[in-house]
Amino acid sequence: MTSPGPLSPRLPSPLHEVRDARFERHGLRLLLKRDDLIHPLLIGNKWRKLVPNIAAARGRALVTFGGAYSNHLRATAAAGRLLGLPTTGVVRGHELAGRPLNPSLARCAADGMRLHFIDRSTYRRKSEPEVLAGILRAAGAEDAYVVPEGGSNTEAVRGCRALGTELRGRADVVAVACGTGGTLAGLAAGLAAGQRALGVPVLKGGFLEADVQALQERAFGARSGxxxxxxxxxxxxxxxxxxxxxxxxxxxxxxxxxxxxxxxVAKLLFGLAALAEEDAFARGTTIAAVVTGRPFPDPA
Structure with missing residues (x-):
């Protein structure tokens, strides 16, 4: 995948083994796939998802969606600043309008993103065509290229397939934390036969199975991996x-x-440690955990 100069990545991202007794005593190797080192501002899966969408936008302004602490909003704002593209962030929570911005949204604004706050009920219906059209009109973004919440669409899933390709032959199980499911959908499609992907959702609700399958069907025509x-x-x-x-x-x-x-990332690693303790993995298994982000603000 190519990308504009300011978004040039470090690929493949590093793969490091860590020695951890919680895994070693069960006969497991733990590797960290350091996708957080791909780019200083578009971190991990945000780079893999956003760059294909920016290419599809062909220079148009970007509009996207997220909550008040959205990593995706920050990455989109940063990409817009680096490339000189106008960006609009539609933020869940109309009650936030007029209040002082939290550090995450303040970073978005500092990078030039226009913030448009909507009520939570409307936000939940944002995928409905008429509701989306109304949101775009109100935000003054009718001509913008729409990137969905979390960046997960066909372009993003195809972009994340390279993550699986980079890990072919390197691990038996590749695990990733899941928000909207796009990274898992692409990752699984890129792995080789005999490897499997494990998603650890960070939201409750149990709805991601259908979402991931739908993303794969749109991107690849069928469930993949x-x-x-x-x-x-x-x-x-x-x-x-x-x-x-x-x-x-x-x-x-x-x-x-x-x-x-x-x-x-913490929920992913915590989950893997718990699964190791449950003997959920056969002895001799090599597990690669994808580090998709780092703390915000960045630690000194």
Missing amino acids: TWSLDDRFHCGGYARTTPELGAFAQDFEQRHGLAVERLY
């Missing part, structure tokens, strides 16, 4: 954490010198 989901590790839902998760993430940081992003 071997993949499954384990939705036990969302800690109560998106942006929810628990003291146990926090303690695990802090311990992992101290053991391995990796700043662990809490909303996605």
Whole structure:
């Protein structure tokens, strides 16, 4: 995949083995696929999803969707600044309008993104054509190229297939945290026969199975690759954490010198450690965990 100069990536992203007794005592190897090092501003799967959409936009302004702490909104705003493209972020939560911006939205605004706040009921219906058209009119973005929430569409799924290709022959199981499911859909399609992908949803609800399959059908014509989901590790839902998760993430940081992003990466690693303890993986299994992001703001 090619990309404009300011978005030039570091690919393939590094793959590092970490020695961790929680895995080794069950006969498992743990690798970290450092997708967080692809690009300093479009981190991990955000680069893999956004660059194909930017190419499809062909220079048009971008409009996309997200919550008040959306990594996807920040990445889209950064891409717009780097490329000189106008961006609009449609933010879930009309009550946020007029309030001081949190650090995440302030970063978006500093990168030139126009923020348009809508109520949560309308936000839930944003995929309905008439509702979407009304949102775009109200946001003054009728002629913009629409990138869906989380960036997950056909272009993004095809872009994420390269992640699986980079990991062919390197691990038996490749695990990734899931929000909208686009990364898992592409990753699984890129893996070789005999490898499997494991998705760890960070939202509760159990709806991702159908979403991932639908994304694959649109991108590739059929379900592709071997993949499954384990939705036990969302800690109560998106942006929810628990003291146990926090303690695990802090311990992992101290053991391995990796700043662990809490909303996605920590839940992935926590889930894998729990599965190892359950003997869910056969001895001798090599597991690659995809590090899709890093804490915001970046640690000093």
